[in-house]
Amino acid sequence: MKRWIRDGDVVIGRLDRQEAAVVRGLVSQIQDMLLARAEEAPQDELAELTGIRTGPSEAPDDPILGRLLPDFHRLDDDAPDPDEVNSAAALRSLHEPELLDHKTGAAEIVLQTCSPDGGEIRLSLGEAEAWLASLNDVRLALGTALDVTEDMPDELPPEDPRSPHLGVYHWLTWVQDTLVEAMMR
Template identity: 35%
Template sequence: MSAFQRHRRSGRVIATFTGFEADLLRSLAGQLVELLRNEAAEPDDGRDPFEAMMDFSGPTSEPEDPVLARLFPTAYRNDDEAASEFRRFTEGSLRDGKAAAASLIIDTLEDAGLPTQLDEDGLMIDVELDPDAARTWMRSFTDIRLALATRLGIEDGDDEYWFNLPDDDPRAQAHDIYDWVGYLQETLVEALSR
């Protein structure tokens, strides 16, 4: 299992992933980008970028997808009008930021040598991140874990339920991925704090 560590001289954060681990991370990040883009807050209509940036006609209601609703919670539970206005002004740029963070994971892994089609046994991928990129990865790990937790129905205090699932249960395997991304995130936080 990979762990992030801080390089003493360069200050960069490094990790080595097996080809399988790197491909799994790329897949998780890709699924997040796809989810964020398929139910886009603001369709790309070919407008001038500045005009698009100044247009605050984003969505005004909570997303229907439970993962997106978790990633973009309602800001004002007791004030529908304020919640609607807040969402209209913020959700589009929040989606863009989350998609860009997940895309950075994909790009970094591919730049480090992860092939488009993984077919090599024993392939190892070395990742080296500057502190800004490491923080971006950390934020994306949070989004990936929230997405997995929402899809699986993970709740605080239900560890025993997950621990008692048979190993061949697909939910147990998905929970193992959730735990692994949490482990990566934890080692990344530790590496950044050194």
Template identity: 40%
Template sequence: MGRRARAGYFEPVPGGGAAIALDTVEISILRSLAVQLLELVGPGEQPAGADDDPLAGLFTEGPSKPPDDPALARLFPDAYEESEEAAEFRRFTENDLRARKREDALAMVRVLDSGGPVLKLAPGEARQWLGGLNDLRLTIGTRLEVTEDENDELYHLDDSDPRKPLVMAYLWLGGLQESLVEALTG
């Protein structure tokens, strides 16, 4: 990262990874969003006794039905059309996917708590941040009912519209995600 880093944009660092300069408000917002994501993802449905025996936890089956919450359903989509295969796949993969999403969000919180204003991400942390930023955007996009058709209405909301803060967060997270990808691949 050069001496004059552009605030709010990830830049590559020697040896891989990335760094970004954020102010205290941006750090606070990102941390709050990551913690909310942790709360949303939660531990999932855990069978009784799964915490007692670590070996049993490896063979624990997860849920077989998609979550009712649309944001969770977006984070944990069916791998197949509604079918027995989808239920079977979900049962054996969702717990691991939840754990990975929790680890990604926790990695964000740890880095954000490490102090600033320049946050440095090791290569592994950068990958976790990509996952966490993506999950945050998917969650907010689902709450805003963003579709692939990109609804231009969201970009021209009146300041009094209650969706405006979510739209601003959605767009900001997209910019962070894009600059992180550029820093890692550029």
């Protein structure tokens, strides 16, 4: 991939077939995880009547989903106040459906605009924002799975099973960075 460029209100990039497969595969996996989480939402008759949806009140058990869907209210780890626990659960229940819609919608835009065959990608500024959001989600998920820390070296020994995936993580970081730079021009 070459750097993203901006031409007026259009952001242009180019992915080869393999790069497109990586982006599409990872974005699809994240979208599937998020859609499965959305299916966990409680069925509520009042929500069906009012159109106000609620989501799960408990944080996801999966560390990747936990990173993508963090608590809306941080609790004191040592001795959480029961009222804070209740407010955190209520905030999650109220806001998680909208967050899931945003994240799955951004993923869908990436999948619609990134051809499986690769090639030129022409994005409106809104589509480019969706790409940024989706790439960020993929990087958060991959970083969590690889246990990426600030102290981690740029390269791992070849025998480390995380080594090839860390290269993908760094490449996605570069793709995201150049997209940000293009949008700021």
